[in-house]
C-alpha cells in the first residue's frame with residue numbers, strides 16, 4: 001500500500017488538513033474552523049476529527065506513515081513541544097508530539113508555521129532548488145523561516161528564524177512579543193491598518209477617511225487607485241521590511257527572499273521600496289545577488305512544509 005503523510009496547518013482562524021504523497025501531491029484535504037473557546041481539548045478534538053475524516057476517506061488505499069503539524073507558536077521541534085503561542089495561548093506548554101504519537105502510533109513532527117511555510121516553498125514553491133533562502137510570511141504578524149545549505153535553521157531550541165521580531169525602530173511601537181519596534185509592528189496586516197489610522201490626520205484627502213473600520217484590503221485597493229495615504233503606508237511597509245532584510249542579506253548572503261502571506265497581496269505597492277532599502281543598506285554583492293520572489297504556494301506552503309518534514313521522519317527507514 002502506498003505510504004502518505006498527514007499534514008495539518010493550525011491557524012488562528014482555520015485548521016487545514018491534507019494527506020500528501022511522497023511527490024508532494026495532495027490526495028485529500030479538509031478543513032474546519034479553529035475552535036475559539038480557549039480550551040486545549042477542543043483544539044485537540046478538532047485535529048482528531050479532521051484526521052479521522054481523512055482516514056475514513058483513504059482507508060484501504062493508503063498507509064499513513066507520519067503526521068506533521070504546523071502551528072502558530074514558538075516550538076521546540078526536536079522535542080515536539082509547543083512553548084508559547086501568543087494567538088492560541090491554550091496551546092502554551094503543550095507536549096504535542098507525545099500526545100498525538102500515543103494516540104496515532106505514527107511519528108509526529110511539529111514545526112512553527114512560518115518555518116513550515118519556508119520548507120514548503122523550498123520543496124514545491126518559489127525557492128525550489130535554492131540552497132540559501134529567507135522566507136517571510138506577512139499575515140496578522142510577520143513570520144520568518146531561514147534555510148541555510150538546504151536545511152531549516154532551527155537554533156539550539158528550535159526557536160530560530162523569528163524575522164518578525166527584528167527591531168527596526170529603537171523606541172517604536174510595542175510588540176506582542178514584549179519587545180518594542182519589531183518589524184511585525186510595521187509590515188503585518190495589522191500594522192497596515194494601524195499605520196493607515198496614524199497617518200489619517202496628515203491626509204484629509206484620503207479616500208480611506210470615509211471607512212469606519214479600515215481593512216488591509218481597503219488600504220491596498222485605495223493604493224492601487226493612487227490614494228496618497230495608502231501609498232505612504234506601503235512605502236513604510238517596504239522600507240521597514242527592507243531595513244530588517246537588508247541586515248539579514250549581509251549576515252546570510254541568501255540567493256532568494258520569498259515573501260508570502262495575505263498581506264503580500266500588496267507586493268506591487270511595497271516591493272520597490274523594499275528593494276531600494278536593501279540596496280541602500282546591504283553590501284553591494286549580496287544585495288545584487290539576492291532575488292526577491294513572491295510565494296507560489298499561498299495557503300498551502302505551511303501544509304506542504306509540514307508534510308515534507310513528516311516524510312523526512314520516515315525517509316531513513318523505508319522511503320525510497
Ligand SMILES: [Zn+2]
Nearest residue numbers: 165175177182
Ligand atoms: Zn516582537
